[in-house]
Amino acid sequence: MGMQLGYTMMTEQAGPKELVAYVTAAERAGFDFAVSSDHFSPWLDEQGHSPNAWVTLGAAAQATSRIGLMTYVTCPSFRYHPAVVAQQAATLQILADGRFTLGLGAGENLNEHVVGGGWPPADVRHEMLVEALHIIRDLFDGDGYTNFRGEHFDVESAKLWDLPDTRVPIGLAVSGKQSCEIAGELADAMIAVEPRSELGELFDAAGGTGKPRVGQMPISFDPDRTAATKRAHEQFRWFGLGWKVNAELPGTSAFDAASQFVREDDVAESIPCGDDVDAVIEAAREYADAGFTHLALVQIGGDQQHPFIEWSERTLLPAWREAFGG
Template sequence: MRLGYTLMSEQSGPRELVVHAAAAERAGFEFEVISDHYFPWLDEMGHSPYAWSVLGAVTQVTSQVELMTYVTCPTMRYHPAVVAQKAATVDLLSGGRFTLGLGAGENLNEHVVGAGWPPVNVRHEMLEEAVTIIKELFQGGYVSFSGDHYRVDSAKLWDLPQQPVPIGIAVSGEQSVTTFAPLVDHLIAVEPQAELVARWDAAVGHPNSRKIGQLPVCWAPDRDQAVTRAHELFRWFGGGWKVNAELPGPSGFAGASQFVRPEDVADSIPCGPDVDAIVKAVREFEDAGFTDLALVQIGDESQHDFLEFAEKELLPALR
């Protein structure tokens, strides 16, 4: 399993994210993913810079780690033709180290353009058209497209990498696997579901597909301190995708998580200094068939200490 680091844009400012990216590469992480949000999940998180500007800077302070959006929604806030242009540019800036991670999005981030929030079946239709447009633009030449949700009129990417940018897509069940596995390269999911991986492997069009997961942890020398921090910033996490995709703003997530207790968060997120607890949680993804896993360290102020811990203790233990 390849081990990655999450640039959590909802809890860190843009300059801090760039510093964290360089430090994570030095610590030994093999890839880095970045969230692409307009809002944080909770007011307490306090940040949400433009992920693509941050990625441009990160390409210049790193040299080896692969980079990835985790994930970008190419349907409302961004037109898919523009997403294709951004992805091609980042891949060129990074020297071919970029993977475009896509997903159907959340109301939290997409409502800001004032176009409403469609039901999930429509969002999947939109995402399918968007992926088709992006893939065609990655092939070069002029692209025109007329679908149920998008039109593209003689678009062309003038700066393209030699190879098309790999595409990963966030899936959560049989419908999304059946729709998207034949279209893209890699699976993205945040729960260690072996059945989901097996369905993906049966439906995907090539044998080298990666299964890329994500795991939040809250390392701190003191477990109680870690639990308090995880509850403050990540109590929204247990809602699941079906809930998290629908809520319109941080106040909605605050209301939905108001009865979540610190011990509930600690039951689902490894908290404190125990390396073995993190190893156990990572092994669940390995056992489910994931090939890649990005860790999220909760709390901006703790990133420096966490990366030192990862370099000296955590990554050697995991490997």
């Protein structure tokens, strides 16, 4: 099978009813899987939304029947206790009849600071993530009651009473050596937003050989390339800051300030804008060449999803199958 094409339910740019309608349309159009962001806040005020991802995914599981579903990604160590994440994931897997993958990551200050407690440095966040992974995996095992005493989390006699027939696979977001080692040892899939082959190599070295690699790439489809570029700059100018920056900034005003000198031309150089299918395929090929097995596209603009999905069914999907198989 070639690299699978995914659709992104971007909670930062649409409300819950719209997101369910979009993923239903994406399934009809032929997308292989769908991922959902899990945020408390949009990146920029211009995006304007942030409904609860888990409620929306539950509705999506009922509204669809074939397309794979995935969190991209949930942080199981601040807004949510890992035991609660495990329960949510198990329940969603039952509703989805085995189509769900739990994508996890170390989180961003933007979404996690809302519950108080400060924002610890990256090494502490990784320690918390490892503890959370052990708790979630143990609860998924379903072997009696889980008790856990950690540096960051405690679990007292926890048990998931409704476990799915298909164990929930866990994907882990990676960006460097430490996270790749954690993912290779404790996850069933690697998640990344950059087409860097070294991430896959580090993942393999830690035990990830043969496991899926799931990427994500923004595009701004529009027959009017000028309008596409303007929209990408308005809503996605923060994207090029890099995850070491994006993980630390606390709110939309900080992202606005950090990206104030990003020009429309800068965005157009890094994000395919317009309706040139070859440009999308060329950008996606970097992920295929880096060993990614799945790539979810983000169509920028909450009101541009149906035109994008229709164009994908008519133009992108045939070109994608020819380029990447599947």
